[in-house]
Amino acid sequence: PDIHRFKWEVEYKFWSPDCLENSVMSINGRFPGPTIRAKAGDIIHVDLTNKLSTEGVVIHWHGIRQVGTPWADGTASISQCPIRPGESFAYRFLVDKPGTYFYHGHYGMQRSAGLYGALIVDVADGRSEPFHYDGEFDLLLSDWWHKSVHEQELGLSSVPFRWINEPNSLLINGRGQYGCSLAAGTCKFNGTEQCSPQVLRVFPQKTYRLRIASTTALSSLSVAVANHMMTVVEADGNYVEPFDVQNLYIYSGESYSVLIKTDQDPTKNYWISAGVVGRKPNTTQALTLLNYVSVHAAELPASAPPATPRWDDYDSMRAFAEKIRALPHYSYAPPPSRAHHGIALLNTQNKYNGQTKWAINNVSLSLPATPYLGSLRYNLKDAFDATPPPEGFPTDYDIMVPASNTECTVNNGIYLLKLHTTVDVVLQNANSLSANTSEVHPWHLHGHDFWVLGYGDGKFVKGVSDRKFNLKNPPLRNTVLIFPYGWTVLRFVADNPGAWAFHCHIEPHLHMGMGVVLAEGMDHVRGIPNEALECGLTANAKVLMDTKR
Ligand code: C2O
Ligand code: CU
Secondary structure (H helix, E strand, O other): OOEEEEEEEEEEEEEOOOOOOEEEEEEOOEOOOOOEEEEOOEEEEEEEEEOOOOOOEOEEEEOOOOOOOHHHOOOEOOOEOOEOOOOEEEEEEEEOOOEEEEEEEOOOOOOOOOOEEEEEEEOOOOOOOOOOOOEEEEEEEEEEOOOOHHHHHHHHHOOOOOOOOOOOEEEEOOEOOOOOOOOOOOOOOOOOOOOOOOOEEEOOOOEEEEEEEEOOOOOEEEEEEOOEOEEEEEEOOEEEEEEEEOEEEEOOOOEEEEEEEOOOOOOOEEEEEEEEEOOOOOOOOEEEEEEEOOOOOOOOOOOOOOOOOOOOOHHHHHHHHHHOOEOOOOOOOOOOOOOOEEEEEEEEEEEEOOEEEEEEOOEEEOOOOOOHHHHHHOOOHHHOOOOOOOOOOOOOOOOOOOOOOOEOEEEOOOEEEOOOOEEEEEEEOOOOOOOOOOOOEEEEEOOOOEEEEEEEEOOOOOOOHHHHOOOOOOOEEOEEEEOOOEEEEEEEEOOOOEEEEEEEOOHHHHHOOOEEEEEEOHHHOOOOOHHHHOOHHHOOHHHHHHHOO
16 A cells, blocks of 8 residues: 655644634644545555644544554544644554545644644545546635634633634635625735635536535534535545535535536636524635636626525425435445444533533533543553443433533543444434523544434434334435434444544534543554553553553
8 A cells, every 4th residue: 555654743823714813723834734635545644743832732534434543543532642742643544445534633622723634535546436527626614713722612611601602704725704705805815815715716517526524613514606506426435326406514524525517607707605504603604716717716706605594494404414325335335234232312501510511411521631542451440430421311301491400410431332233323412501492413423434324303212213214325424413402313333443432523512521432342452552642540651561461
């Protein structure tokens, strides 16, 4: 295989993502970080040096399963210790599946600080995609706040609670415009500004692949290209049965490929827009230009930017989600027909000592000082709570109203899965702390893809709700949405030895405890580099030697 080697340095830098100067987390002085491009079967090797003066750092390779390399997953307190200032860590892993991925910080809220970039895996030599295209563009979507991430984190854990509020800007490839409007022509650019939009220059009568990934901290988005239909062909690195849409719903942690045909009037330019859905928006659409080559790139389109659908049109979001079916392909296998093990996870908003939290089966996740991968491998029983969190919730829990007992517990127990078992997870949404509110949450699983068996309204009822499961061609994903007051069921095979995060991909929600940790097959984990474990109870290498089995 080809080995792609990179030397990266993470540091803060002054940057103007939305034309307003701010501090961002940069990689090798760039924001967003460099795009990694490889072929399926290749090895990525990133030597990451932490040049931040006072914070640790890690990078997670979102969507890459890390088969055989669980220590390279880049999750602080789970797969490794944060890399300390001045120190380095080598991430070396296989990219085994073609697709559209990205990477991002996974310590505190560093993703919100701008630590992210794209990771694209092409098909292996001799293989081909199940569709054709003439050219491609990567669109990495994010949201941006002028308030520093440190202040955001402080607000989230303060009493009284201070919410981060809606983003100041949406960014496409790290570029947005605050204080001027592309659509109204009030932004003046010469093209060299850090916030000037990335223009997609296209030839007429061709097919283009847009690789769209969302690493937003909070926002769910709707993306559209004026006058052009999109054909969805890939989701989270898995091929899907192609279907046409006017707008693409994309939630934090998801990625898609769509094909567009440049078959419109070639003497005009067209807007590409991304706008907020799923929350009452207070942020202007992000815009960029689809520029037909014969037209000047700065010429404003004749038609208006595509409107964002009504923010609470959950029916259309649900309809979109249900259109996604797997494309039978060499890499696809349908799910096992039944599961060995079922876990139901109730998502609630709670209180703990006056703080506002998110809890799963009434447990809000707090990460331990020692990474689970090390404490499990070396049997360090004191490193985290020995009692696993509950695998279900009271059957009489009323999901339609705020919890009657709002208090939750804060804990770091984990779910231990038996290697090679098939696991079903029911993600159950509920009312949050205020009446008549239930939010969307995109749940992301590390280390695995899962099949999405179905969605439903209200409370999941065993023996009834499962009758409408799609077991024939359910899509494989690594991120899936739970709709307000609804449930989502996914199935996966616990076949990847390691310790894995499973959490809401909304950064402030995870920070408020909205996640769980799963582990499987730890007896099979060998070769964890010592540099991954230089903190907490695994800090002392002597301890590791003494307890090594
Ligand atoms: Cu992209 Cu655990 O996250
Ligand atoms: Cu959430």
